[in-house]
Amino acid sequence: MQGLKSEMLRGCWYVAATSRSLKRGKTKAKTLLGEPVVLARGEDGTAFALRDLCPHRGIPLSYGMVEGCSLRCCYHGWRFDENGTCVEIPSLAEGQKIDVAKINCGAYPCVERYGLVWVYFAANGEAPEDGPMPDVEIFPHIAPETPPAAAIMQEFDCSVDHAAFGLMDPTHAAYIHTSWWFKKNGRTLRPKEKSFEPAPFGWRMVRHALPPQNLVYKLLGDDVTTEIAYRLPGYRIEDVAGSKHSVVAVTALTPIDGQRTEVYQFFYSTMGLVKYGRPLAEYLMNVFLGQDREAVVRQREGLVWEPRLMMINDADTQARWWARIKSEWQEALAEGRSFANPLKPQTLRWRS
Ligand code: FES
Ligand SMILES: [Fe+2]
Missing domain, CATH: 2.102.10.10 (Rieske [2Fe-2S] iron-sulphur domain)
Known part of the structure; x- marks a missing residue:
């Protein structure tokens, strides 16, 4: 893995x-x-x-x-x-x-x-x-005929597992995602504490309020809350809703083969984008995702030496959950039974 x-x-x-x-x-x-x-x-x-x-x-x-x-x-x-x-x-x-x-x-x-x-x-x-997972209709409050407001794909030179670890890794942003328009305060780490619970074919960060200083607050209205779900075979689904509008942002992983992965990012919004909104959104999404891609390209230089890797609590706990639900999926398939989610509700703490 x-x-x-x-x-x-x-x-x-x-x-x-x-x-x-x-x-x-x-x-x-x-x-x-x-x-x-x-x-x-x-x-x-x-x-x-x-x-x-x-x-x-x-x-x-x-x-x-x-x-x-x-x-x-x-x-x-x-x-x-x-x-x-x-x-x-x-x-x-x-x-x-x-x-x-x-x-x-x-x-x-x-x-x-x-x-x-x-x-x-x-x-x-x-x-x-x-089959075991018939349902492609997995996005909350989105009608299946709705096209995304913006969508990009990049090929990652890493296995689906390392791509997934990157998705659910709460602590790399301060080091990898540094741009003039994001985290411009640099590496000021703040303590975080979030509740998680099992969800269909995965888990979710329980819906909670976004801090009012967040920019999306201004666009979505009052009482903005967010929920982030992770599910097999490789989706991160973030559902942000406010009094005026909501946005569903998705990352989807599709293995090209055992060592390479297509990473899709797209979002749906009840707001509609202004003229040139889509090219601008896709440009920014490509910059952001490109930072993750650069990290795995560099990581590959190390992984060819087959080092023993580490996972620490609580920052890497979600990566452990990914490994657990993935093996449960494979065991359930092999034994011809349905998937039984092995995860329990848990609160995780980290600094990011
Ligand atoms: S028709 Fe396809 S190879 Fe001959
Ligand atoms: Fe990232």
């Missing part, structure tokens, strides 16, 4: 792209959970996901072309529908009989919610409906 590589959880939905980045009639080649995946958007607007290998000669289907709601291989023109079933082999002459419907390149369950394309990675070939 602490080295360069980590286990990738299956039986889960993962964010595979923002809806905006997948254009009608186009494909997007990706490696997700160590598998070649092609995302495509049919001419009718439907997003689908196939294994990115043509079963004929293995060329990636992502080099092919979208036709209607199917994908034609660039090499010999075999065509596959959104379920991965072959629907045409152009070279067949009259009288040559092949049951093309028996040829399948492999398809992944794929849905669009919240302006994101989600792909399901089955644990044992099950469908999402009978």
Whole structure:
């Protein structure tokens, strides 16, 4: 769990792209959970996901072309529908009989919610409906058809575990996130004490008031409160609500393979952004997330030496919780039972 590589959880939905980045009639080649995946958007607007290998000669289907709601291989023109079933082999002459419907390149369950394309990675070939974590509708008070106000993605050169530790690490901000526009007072550490409780597939920092000097107070109205939930397979969901408006900010981790991770950040807001608000928000989000990315790039230089790492109370307690719920997830899958959250309510103290 602490080295360069980590286990990738299956039986889960993962964010595979923002809806905006997948254009009608186009494909997007990706490696997700160590598998070649092609995302495509049919001419009718439907997003689908196939294994990115043509079963004929293995060329990636992502080099092919979208036709209607199917994908034609660039090499010999075999065509596959959104379920991965072959629907045409152009070279067949009259009288040559092949049951093309028996040829399948492999398809992944794929849905669009919240302006994101989600792909399901089955644990044992099950469908999402009978899989362990069917629900992609995980964001509080957001209608599934709502697009994010801003969304970015950066590739992190680290395992999903180290990316997750960074997400739930309350003490790195004073050292890593230093910009003229954030924490401009430098490293003034203050004592913090927060209550945590178990939540579906993870835990949450119990809803509490934000200090009134915080900038978001002015935008969201009075009595601004926040709740931060962490859940498998790698989401941090911060829900900030005031008397006038609310904002839900999400970080989602999708493993590229055991050693690399796609880190998505997006937020939804009842406020609407001013003109040029989105590019500005995305610029700032990229600066902030880039600081986390730089840290893991540097960390990698050390991890190649396979050092023994440490976790201390209480600053790293959430990283321990992550490790515990992750192993519980894997044990539950292996034993064919449902996930039983092993966490208990706890108050954590640290300085940050
Ligand atoms: S390799 Fe795809 S059709 Fe031949
Ligand atoms: Fe960070």
